[in-house]
Amino acid sequence: MNRWENLQLTHENRLPPRAYFFSYDSQAQARTFAREISSRFLSLSGQWNFRFFNNPLRVPEAFTSQYMSDWGPITVPGMWQMEGHGQLQYTDEGFPFPIDVPYVPTDNPTGAYQRIFTLSEGWQGQQTLIKFDGVETYFEVYVNGQYIGFSKGSRLTAEFDISHAVKTGDNLLCVRVMQWADSTYIEDQDMWWSAGIFRDVYLVGKNPLHVQDFTLRTDFNDDYIDATLSCQLVLENLDAQPGAATLEYALFDGEKALYEGTTQRLTVSEQLNVDFAIDVKAPQQWSAENPYLYHLVMTLKNDVGEIIEVIPQRVGFRDIKVRNGLFYINNRYVMLHGVNRHDNDHLKGRAVGMDRVEKDLLLMKQHNINSVRTAHYPNDPRFYEMCDIYGLFVMAETDVESHGFANVGNLSAITDDPEWEHIYVERIVRHVHAQKNHPSIVIWSLGNESGYGCNIRAMYHAAKAIDDTRLVHYEEDRDAEVVDIISTMYTRVPLMNEFGEYPHAKPRIICEYAHAMGNGPGGLSEYQNVFYQHDSIQGHYVWEWCDHGIQATDDSGAVWYKFGGDYGDYPNNYNFCLDGLIFSDQTPGPGLREYKQVIAPVKVQATDIARGALRIDNKFWFSTLDDYTLRVEVRAEGTTLASQQLKVRDLAPNSGRDITIDLPELDDRETFVNIIVTKDSRTPYSEANHPIAVYQFQLKEQTAAKTPLINTSATSLRIADERLSYSITGHNFRVVFSKVSGKLSEWQVNGVDQVTREPKINFFKPMIDNHKQEYEGLWQPNHLQIMQEHLRAFSAEQRGDTVIITARSIIAPPVFDFGMRCTYRWQITPQGHINVELAGERYGDYPHIVPCIGFMLGINAQFEQVDYYGRGPGENYADSQQSNIIDLWRTTVDDMFVNYPFPQNNGNRQHVRWAAFTDRHGSGLMVVPRDPLNISAWHYTAENLHAAQHCNELHRSDDITLNIDAQLLGLGSNSWGSEVLDSWRVWLKPFNYGFTLLPLEGGSASSQTLANHSFGAGFFSSNSHSEAEK
Helix, strand or coil: CCHHHCCCCCEECECCCCCCCCCECCHHHHCCCCHHHCCCEEECCEEEEEEEECCHHHCCHHHHCCCCCCCEEEEECCCHHHHCCCCCEEECCCCCCCCECCECCCCCCEEEEEEEEEECHHHCCCEEEEEECCEECEEEEEECCEEEEEECCCCCCEEEECCCCCCCEEEEEEEEEECCCHHHHHEECCEEECCEECCCEEEEEECCEEEEEEEEEEEECCCCCCEEEEEEEEEEECCCCCEEEEEEEEEEECCEEEEEEECCCEEECCEEEEEEEEEECCCCECCCCCCCCEEEEEEEEECCCCEEEEEEEEECECCEEEECCEEEECCEECCEEEEECCCCECCCECCCCHHHHHHHHHHHHHCCCCEEECCCCCCCHHHHHHHHHHCCEEEEECCCEEHHHHHHCCCCCCCCCHHHHHHHHHHHHHHHHHHCCCCCEEEEECCCCCCCCHHHHHHHHHHHHHCCCCEEECCCCCCCCCCCCEEEECCCHHHHHHHHHCCCCCCEEEEEECCCCCCCCCCHHHHHHHHHHCCCEEEEEECCCECCCEEEECCCCCEEEECCCCCCCCCCCCCCCCCCCECCCCCECHHHHHHHHHCCCEEEEEEEHHHCEEEEEECCCCCCCCCEEEEEEEEECCEEEEEEEECCCCCCCCEEEEEECCCCCCCCCCEEEEEEEEECCCECCECCCEEEEEEEEEEECCCCCCCECCCCCCCCCEEEECCCEEEEECCCEEEEEECCCCCEEEEEECCEEEEEEEEEEECCCCCCHHHHHHHHHHHCCCCHHHCEEEEEEEEEEEECCEEEEEEEEEEECCCCCCEEEEEEEEEECCCCCEEEEEEEEEECCCCCECCEEEEEEEEECCCCEEEEEEEECCCCECCECCCCEEEEEEEEHHHHCCCCCCCCCCCCEEEECEEEEECCCCCEEEEEECCCEEEEEECCCHHHHHHCCCHHHCCCCCEEEEEEEEEECCCCCCCCCCCCCHHHCCECCCEEEEEEEEEECCCCCCHHHHHCCECCCCCCCCCCECCCCC
């Protein structure tokens, strides 16, 4: 039987798991933690010799002992598919080959790697280890023609002793890697199927007498002031004769040695356990808010006092306890605001460099995230070091997911099979040993979506046997039979609330929710309100952090992102890998900004805003607000009336205080109080005065009496009633309506087209990912995407000095007998203003939600400049608006557009009081709603946005699509999560709303001045309203 298909063999000659650490030659060198400067470290990453084969038997026998000069180069770390070998394939769940455990395809993609490395004389007499931090999936190692061993477990470090095979000078290293193995059956983790040596490879030199492993633990006394650092250390001696040594250890706080100690003379034969403990008075406690680290430096010396090795380890004083169904970190209640993070690089796939990892963590910290789940496997060991340094609570997940068995109706097929127990247990044991000394890790996770059974129970007990200081998680232990935390995923808001009202005996988290696919997620605020209401819900992790798109460039040079199917791969899960809060290139998306606001640790509520009374809640768990400032501005329609800065000192964690702010005298303008909360000091992840939250409260509505706008140049309207059209001409404008369609077909001002496409009432939007289930289940079967409009009546009448056009039509899908009977009413005034009133009533049976009730038209492509008074600056929707405030904003049509890699509806601005679209000279048009509306604008047609599947399939149109929407369906996260909540749904029900279209001329009155006039007196119905404020 092939070793890669033999369940009994998980490795051969791989060394037992141990903590991740490095040895140095001196204490000064050790405290840099820079492994590359150690004489005992040699990186083998870089260019290797490579050949790809479609079957492992095709690798030539001479490969293990002879350098193949006719092969080509490949980069290590890397995935060979990213360099043109083999094929990428994306599935969310599902194996790309027939399930036939433990067998995998005979044509098993294989990479043959070679590397010549040179050892100096200094490596003689040392134990030489080779370490692979990540190889997918099965690999064999050969050095100078000698077989060293093999390993499985793609995302776990594998270490081999190659001392017997190496020599001073040049050495030939050969690695045969196969994409598929029996282990693939527990590595189906919602990501691209790819293969290769994707993490670093390096040599480690060890004296025959050395530190083999060590385990740290920190414990506090009862009052959580003083603490003890304990170390259990294993010394190993590979020589035949016993060796003598002493161990010196010192704990540093910065440059100050807090404690120095030494052991008695030690005699080591094979292995020796050595324990020591350091009592520390009032240490700084490690948390995500204050990731304070000490340095433990251990120096092993021989019997004549010469340094054998110096080992550094960062130490954070942190503990975790569970009491009365809640967990506490350092005796403080904590809520984990988290994300699920996969390893993915848009250029290199799973071969993620540490610069990208660091940027991920910096972005998380900048956006108030305090926890990360390593979905669904261990990360590069240095990831955990960075989390220690920057401050993130880590749920460290191990390399287990057998999701593909869901397709055959038995997700627990191998998870509850005792034959697999040693495989499952080995993975958690390797994981825990490697990362056990990191204060950032607060939870071990046994894997993901693998059902439940005997092997999960065995994993739990194995993890606890090594480390009983942390919590253990596994979502599919649905009753928390063994695990320490009960967990669910994608639970709807009402059920989460029910869970909170009837708490479990163990702490609860939701390990995946708010599926961030495309435009979204929506509903974050509603979830967060439930989380804060119930102490028993102690953590939540958005799915997921980053899109998994692979960057490509088309023939025209346009960048786009590939997803499932774009490599000819089948089966695939299409664009389901584009579901992150940040885009594939690490650009933050609107969803991340919304999440930042929703989880902001400083909450501000208005208790009586008219008196300036506010409630400040400190939702930090370890920190006061002494390092934070509330920057208060009183704003009236774009003007600052007053500002002040406030400090809320000595406010204990997880507590609140009432304060009062000063308010100026107000005039007749609409006025808001805006509050930006900033962090005063500079941090490793942010500059000084970094904003962490924004809040807004309406202080007063507009009370100014609006007067009609008088245009002294206005002349009487001239009317031409022709067979196919009805035209109205004024002082400097011409308006034409088609009698064929009943639509506005032409509007020119000073000879310039204002409208370029006939406006129409609209009930459909380009599909967003989070509405896909509604689209496929409701809208597409009922043909809402191809609704037709048919004119039923058209009339024109002069009323006073104005002309009123009325068009009645039905807008309905083909095949069916339901739709909307709609009325367009237009009033054209001598001043050149166009008042528009839209109404509709449903006929037939369609008791379901729709994407929108709106109005769409094309306007001049030159009207690129946008000024608006509404919610901004970013895109916002009814269930995703907390990070945006109502103010006067200046932007462009291009900047309003969010270029999602899978094109979809985007760029909406809510609560718009007015919006102006102008060219660079200030000429254009303005929208003044009767009541606040939704506005969006694109340089693409709705049809193009709906049909395109990649961003390079968008074709810039000759005009601008302008949407003026009364109601817009919330986002939800129903691509795989929660549907839109009832509060934010739109139904095909009667509507009536109106607005005025104004021509703008460069050099004339400002848009803001024009908006303060009244329009349409006597024209709009008394029940004309938008419902956009609901």
